[in-house]
Amino acid sequence: IQPELVGDFGTLMEWADGIRRMKVRTNAETPQDCRTAREFGAEGIGLCRTEHMFFDAARITSVRQMILANDETGRRAALEKLLPEQRSDFVEIFEVMVGLPCTIRLLDPPLHEFLPHEDAEFGEVAKATGLDVDTLKRRAAELHEFNPMLGHRGCRLGVTYPEIYEMQARAIFEAACEVAEKSGAAPVPEVMIPLVGTKRELELMKAVVDAAAEAVFADKGRRIEYLVGTMIELPRAALRAGEIAEAGAFFSFGTNDLTQTTLGVSRDDAARFLTSYVEQGIYAKDPFVSLDVDGVGELVKLAAERGRATRPEIKLGICGEHGGDPASIAFCESVGLDYVSASPYRVPIARLAAAQAALAAK
Ligand code: PEP
Numbered sequence: 001i002q003p004e005l006v007g008d009f010g011t012l013m014e015w016a017d018g019i020r021r022m023k024v025r026t027n028a029e030t031p032q033d034c035r036t037a038r039e040f041g042a043e044g045i046g047l048c049r050t051e052h053m054f055f056d057a058a059r060i061t062s063v064r065q066m067i068l069a070n071d072e073t074g075r076r077a078a079l080e081k082l083l084p085e086q087r088s089d090f091v092e093i094f095e096v097m098v099g100l101p102c103t104i105r106l107l108d109p110p111l112h113e114f115l116p117h118e119d120a121e122f123g124e125v126a127k128a129t130g131l132d133v134d135t136l137k138r139r140a141a142e143l144h145e146f147n148p149m150l151g152h153r154g155c156r157l158g159v160t161y162p163e164i165y166e167m168q169a170r171a172i173f174e175a176a177c178e179v180a181e182k183s184g185a186a187p188v189p190e191v192m193i194p195l196v197g198t199k200r201e202l203e204l205m206k207a208v209v210d211a212a213a214e215a216v217f218a219d220k221g222r223r224i225e226y227l228v229g230t231m232i233e234l235p236r237a238a239l240r241a242g243e244i245a246e247a248g249a250f251f252s253f254g255t256n257d258l259t260q261t262t263l264g265v266s267r268d269d270a271a272r273f274l275t276s277y278v279e280q281g282i283y284a285k286d287p288f289v290s291l292d293v294d295g296v297g298e299l300v301k302l303a304a305e306r307g308r309a310t311r312p313e314i315k316l317g318i319c320g321e322h323g324g325d326p327a328s329i330a331f332c333e334s335v336g337l338d339y340v341s342a343s344p345y346r347v348p349i350a351r352l353a354a355a356q357a358a359l360a361a362k
Pocket residue numbers: 047049233253254255256257258319320321
């Protein structure tokens with residue numbers, strides 16, 4: 001029994017675990033969140049959002065340097081500075097999650113979130129790059145996007161700047177080798193590519209990850225088993241899941257973006273009209289909390305079927321917020337997902353909901 005789940009509650013959780021079919025993972029990117037989730041019974045990481053690591057005060061200037069660099073050489077110089085920190089992020093996570101699968105998602109920020117705004121911030125980037133502030137401001141203005149959530153994010157970043165994903169993959173595999181060496185137990189990385197819409201995007205990004213893995217394994221004289229897979233968070237990806245499955249070993253349903261793009265409703269602005277939509281029965285519930293099973297869910301079901309038709313052993317999970325919502329978890333059971341992933345404090349609820357869903361399906 002986990003320390004926080006003692007007494008009757010712990011017993012209830014044990015019963016639930018004896019009944020449920022789906023695994024329960026967690027969405028976490030700090031060692032502390034990973035520890036909390038493990039105490040609550042998480043069986044792996046379903047989503048480690050690496051962009052959160054890049055907001056760290058000690059790193060943001062290098063991140064800005066990378067984004068505002070004029071060319072690949074400039075980006076690589078900034079990435080070299082970020083590599084050791086990124087490697088130690090993964091070392092800490094692998095140490096906490098040793099032996100359990102860890103889905104690490106490569107960078108997926110709306111780029112504008114990283115841009116400097118204040119003069120002092122531009123000044124720091126100028127010092128780091130040797131470029132003058134006016135040049136940096138012009139470059140930042142060029143990077144402005146009218147609709148960043150549909151813009152240069154997800155694997156589009158990796159396609160245009162493959163060196164970013166190359167650095168992250170190197171950090172993942174170097175960390176995995178280091179932890180395997182120290183602990184004797186090999187980490188289980190599952191590298192996830194965000195915002196994929198076409199098979200070719202996944203193929204290109206998988207090639208970057210595989211090349212980085214081979215380079216690290218040759219250097220360290222040790223191999224680590226890993227998977228490369230994708231988020232399914234765009235309607236096109238769900239519809240073309242049959243061919244996308246040819247390129248990836250797992251799908252994780254990103255139902256936050258999939259809800260946004262399927263309903264055409266901004267996940268950041270929905271609150272303005274949501275209450276009246278629910279009051280008037282247009283939406284049964286907030287679709288960003290509870291899966292819209294007739295709409296978004298239909299795409300999840302179809303993608304699961306098409307993915308499995310191509311690759312019967314494909315691993316299927318969900319990492320959108322819905323992975324911690326009991327009604328949505330019941331839906332995930334009905335379409336046969338292998339796991340749900342929820343924020344650390346929702347892991348016990350997810351364990352219970354997965355058990356109830358399995359009982360209902362009997
Ligand atoms: C999603 O889109 O459902 C997802 C998990 O990714 P993010 O919320 O980081 O966009």
